Amino acid sequence: MNNFFDSFSNFAFRNKNFIFLSFLIIPLLWLGVVYLGSLLIFLGHSFFHLDGFTGQIVYEFSFKTLLELFSSPANIDILIRTVVLAACVTVGSAIIGFPIAYYMAKFTSPKVKIFLFIAIMLPLWSSYLVRVYSWKLILAKEGIINWFFEKLNLEWLLDSILSTPVIGGPSLSISYIGMFLVFTYIWLPFMILPIQASLERVPNSLINASHDLGANKRQTFYKVILPLALPGVIAGSIFTFSLTLGDYIIPYIIGTSKFFIGQAVYTHQGTAGNIPLAAAFSLVPILVMVIYIYCAKRMGAFDAL
């Protein structure tokens, strides 16, 4: 008996793949079947279509639903609106997040760094809904921002900002500006942390070398620091971009009555029972992300990895 276990353990030691497989089989099944499998089945539904007359799903392969998605101006509006907002949120998060990440990576003492980590992570530990609703109150007409502008006698400024076509609205809490602010706030940690990690890996000697070779601070930033931190920025932007593309709660609470992809998916598969169209909508963020990552790779964003 002992001999059997002995030779089994010898076999396991020599055959590393056997060990890996026996440990990984359950997580792999989970990922492969439960996660990717169901996702593929759902996305596959976009090749079926809804019978307009009976309201039943017709399980026949066709491009009807996809054509419907890309031919209806209302749907195109939803797609463009979502992608543009997601892009704005991503750029905004990067602009706000980079200096914070840079400060954390290069200028803080270890104690301050831990404090900043907690400060950045802390909001993530409270309920997402609570945070969005508090923003609703902050941005509302009776909220603190309005009050602040009133006290400064700058109401006219806020009003003129809100009267800007497209991005404005009746109040900050019902406008694209408001949505932008809330999205940027909510996803900022996902931008800061990867940038911070990538900056942490840029040795100070490279920055010294750049100065030594005659590059001033601006040149050093654009030629050395930014290219080396770019994988972190891209990783962060993948988070903020895809999270914004898929979110439906913030557009629902802060937004105007105009739909975003997430809301469209929610309505089509819930209320309308049009699972094929919901699936087709879900396909768009995935396609956009694939194109985005492909372009980033082509432009050399991951060369420094």
Place this chain on the structure above:
Amino acid sequence: MRKALNLENINKSYGAIQALRNINLTISDGEFFSLLGPSGSGKTTCLKVIAGFEAPDNGDVVIFDQEVTNIPPFKRQVNTVFQDYALFPHMNVRQNVGYSLKVQKLKGPLIEKSIDEILEVVNLTGYDFRKPSELSGGQRQRVALARALVNKPKILLLDEPLGALDLKLREKMQIELKNIQRQFKITFIYVTHDQQEALSMSDRIAVFNDGKIEQVDTPANIYSKPINSFVADFIGTTSIFEKVSAMKLFNLDSAFSVRPENVLIFDTEKDLIGINKNEYFIANGTVIDCQFQGSHLKITFSTDANSKLSAFKSLEGNINQIYDVNSKHLIAWKRSDITILNE
């Protein structure tokens, strides 16, 4: 001779640690000058002060008669070869080498020509489009050197540039560096903890210890006339006799050091015939270790006064010669060969 660099009363502390204590140093134009010392002795900090990465707490840095203490590194006409090479990982060899020319916004063809020339000097032609990660340690070293030289700096700072290379490559690079220095006629300031490297390459050496400069002199003088026991001990192999031992054994009122190559070994009293006893110090020694070192034996003796002494014995002819541990011998060296040490 024109002064390339002048450090005046430089002090630098990091919190409670004083890294540089009142450093005064003058280096002439075209000199190969080494800053030698053990790790933590302040030599690298001194280099950083010269390059401008660190500002001294007080004191002045003067480069070619221009005071640069508060001038940032990118406005100083010095370039550095970093210990870890600090090559930009996202740029290929050409981009790395041309970096300093590019940031000066020189014309394209001029940049390309300069890169070609310098790559030829460091023997890297053909590696133009490799990334640093695709190069060996020695090649990276050459890229770092080319990158620092392409801008024709007035002073080149080298921070233990050969530290990461193996012995053979290191010896080859030592010769190449020396050749490049002669060819370009620029001042090299070379930081190293390897005394052999400093002795073989430098015109002058400053020996650092605990943030201070102990001695500044030519390699020959540093080796043969060390100013104190630290320098004597740090440079080459040496045996130091403390004042107490010197008094007891030789009735000499001062500590002194003696180099192992100056020590003679005799088996018995009879063998001492033929040497003038007034010219020599003679002591009894017991062998505590005997190492074969190729061309010679290194024998360590303990003496009557509890001092240890090393001697080299050339192995001419008799390669299998050996000194048994615990065997007793007479050891002798010329009075004129010792170095009196001031404490």
